[in-house]
Amino acid sequence: MQHTVSTKTLIKAGFAAIGVAIVALVTFILPAEYNVDPTGIGQALGLTSIAQASQSNGSATTAAGTGSDAFETITILVPAGKGVEYKFAMTKQSKMTYEWMTDGGELFYDLHGEPEGDTTGYFESYTIATNADVKGSFTAPFNGSHGWYWKNKTAKPVSIQLLVKGEYEVIGLKQ
Structure with missing residues (x-):
């Protein structure tokens, strides 16, 4: 028995993956890497200090x-x-x-x-x-x-x- 995935399901999964990636980018990657924190979650988690320290001298x-x-x-x-x-x-x-x-x-x-x-x-x-x-x-x-x-x-x-x-x-x- 072979199970095929419909195009509609693949599109939904693709959009879900893009959504998760955007949330990760905005809440974790931007604050930690670039000291950009549009949501404030990065500061609450202490991630912005990582970017500030690394921007200062790379350590x-x-x-x-x-x-x-x-x-x-x-x-x-x-x-x-x-x-x-x-x-x-x-x-x-x-x-x-x-x-x-x-x-x-x-x-x-x-x-x-x-x-x-x-x-x-x-x-x-x-x-x-x-x-x-x-x-x-x-x-x-x-x-x-x-x-x-x-x-x-x-x-x-x-x-x-x-x-x-x-x-x-x-x-x-x-x-």
């Missing part, structure tokens, strides 16, 4: 503080109901370009700096807000440590992908 990570055009990618986990602080040592007037995004909801954050040698506990906040992703640049107003405090007010851990480039040395997580 996802580089040595910190090299001053090159490449972004360094850092992953930070903020436990449920907790806060973490991630810092960089910067000299006065040094510059940093940054972008960070979460794999979940919004986080409260405070971008701030602490002067070198200060023992009083003083710090200066530059931005305080609640967001799931932020992009910007920063010029250190003084020598010291500069970075973010993130607070996760949800019941699930949230992962942050932080992309940075500029003139700095990584201090890392501050305990």
Whole structure:
């Protein structure tokens, strides 16, 4: 018994395959390869950061503080109901370009700096807000440590992908 497929069935299957290919192109390939994200799904899945890192220098990570055009990618986990602080040592007037995004909801954050040698506990906040992703640049107003405090007010851990480039040395997580 031989079973033949009708032309109508082949045409339907062809259009279905084209539809699946278009959806894959728009939601996965364009955000990951070209940083084009018409649906916003690529950012939600973290795919746009792949394109941004590769467009910078063809790689996802580089040595910190090299001053090159490449972004360094850092992953930070903020436990449920907790806060973490991630810092960089910067000299006065040094510059940093940054972008960070979460794999979940919004986080409260405070971008701030602490002067070198200060023992009083003083710090200066530059931005305080609640967001799931932020992009910007920063010029250190003084020598010291500069970075973010993130607070996760949800019941699930949230992962942050932080992309940075500029003139700095990584201090890392501050305990």
